Amino acid sequence: MKLVGKMALVALLATLAGCQSGGSSASVDPELDHCEASKYQKYIGQPLSVIDAMNFAHPVRSIPYNASVTMDFNLNRINFSADSKDNISQVYCG
Secondary structure (H helix, E strand, O other), X not given: OOHHHHHHHHHHHXXXXXXXXXXXXXXXOHHHOOOOHHHHHHHOOXXXXXXXXXXXXXXXXXXXXXXXXXXXOOOOOEEEEEOOOOEEEEEEEO
């Protein structure tokens, strides 16, 4: 491989290494987490019914797979979306 090709490969690898996330230690932007959805990410993969027995400080919306929901945006509401197997697939504010 020519010197220019080697330099390009090193530059590409350095760029890709900079794109890697830090894993679970990544910080949460408080502007996007008004409802504190980041606290509930551990429930992803569990049945949607687990939220029925929980108490929340914010409004909550349970969204079954393929359900119709209103388009009103409430930054303080926690949304739990389910997949086709009725397991929680996403937790977010809105």
